[in-house]
Amino acid sequence: MSAAGCLDITITRGAGAGNRVDLSSTRPVHACRVFKEQPFQQALALMPRLFAVCATAQEVAGWRAVEQARGTDPEPAVEAGREFLVQLETAREHLWRVVVDWPEFLGEPARPEYARRVHALMGPAKQTLNEGGWGRSGQPDRVIDELCEMLDELVFRRHPGAWSGLDDLERLQRWWQQTPTVAARLLRSVSENGWERAGAAETCFLPDLDWRDLNQKLRSERGDRFVEQPRWQQGACETTPLARQRHTPLMQSLLAEYGAGLLTRLAAQLQELARTPEVLRALVGGFAAEADWPGGIRSSCGDGCGISQVEAARGRLIHRVELDGEKVRRYQIVAPTEWNFHPDGVVSGALRTLAGETDDDVRQQADLLVTAIDPCVDYRLEVH
């Protein structure tokens, strides 16, 4: 086992009655216990070092939870800046899938020069915000322009705003037939293999969570169990890009035609990418209402306790902190992977439905589905 942990997924192919799926995790979901007894400032400084992959979302969730626990509120401009960085990090993570993971499915090498460009996206924006130049230097606009250029060149071959205007399956098909990028060719390949509906099982999207119920679950004796394998109203819910994008016209069209299957899930990541520049511009312009940011949800629970919910790249990230004066008494994090890769969750349900002529057929579909839902950790997949 590596310190980062791993997911073990075994699919035992069934004869007509669906597959059996065994899913277990060695992810270190209680790593944040290291913050216990630390001054909160120290805990927040350690946050991005410990959770370096979605460091921005983790750091923002941490600040919001601590602020609620202390009964303080940041300036609106600070919140807009935080949200800008979280959205940009989400775009970077989706782009990473497109330039690093997706070529492998087409039997092509990843393009390191693209990966490097994508990885460098966050630097200038973070620097601007750290220097207090938000909204004045014009730097956020340059970051958005750079993102647009990258999305145009690497993914859509048109302005992302034009792609996000695609509103039905027919227009999406025309796009993937006419566009030579990896993203378009992967969607075309899924369609040519007849895998559009692969993994289209019934799913339950994570609803808005009432902070009182959430606080009760997390503070209880079974709080640690909730962190490891969260359920809501008896269900192992899904929190993914599809959950966020499902109300758009394109997603509605795909859900109606193919359900929450492979094609819909891949397209949901593209849809979220395509919409990112307009969301960022709204934040820079101060036009985004807080209600438009699911990430803005945070609650003071009293008694030095605060909760925050941030929409990170892979889904909703929940932080809960209890403070004793300046020190952390208890810290809990519920990450999206624990919802999505719950033994009874969306991935298990989708893998149970996969069918194919051979083990390898099923393995390819399973790999694509797992990557589309994106566990943020290594996984081992066995099919027999």
Place this chain on the structure above:
Amino acid sequence: MCLAIPAEVVSVNEASDTAIVSLGEVKKEISLALVEDVMPGEFVLIHVGYALNKVSQEEAERTLALFAEAGLTGDEQP
């Protein structure tokens, strides 16, 4: 949690843009696609087979100490 692990670079293969890194007693091959000018003896943060960033030795040691405190190290395997 999405952890990235600090590791020391043991050797660099410029042709394949990869490196061998040391995670405690374990050696592992990783991609250097995301970072430039990495030299043996330097430290990088690794995640799912990629070096994400270079970090100073001091920062790597502080982070590893944090991992040890959280009970996350000591059983690294390739």
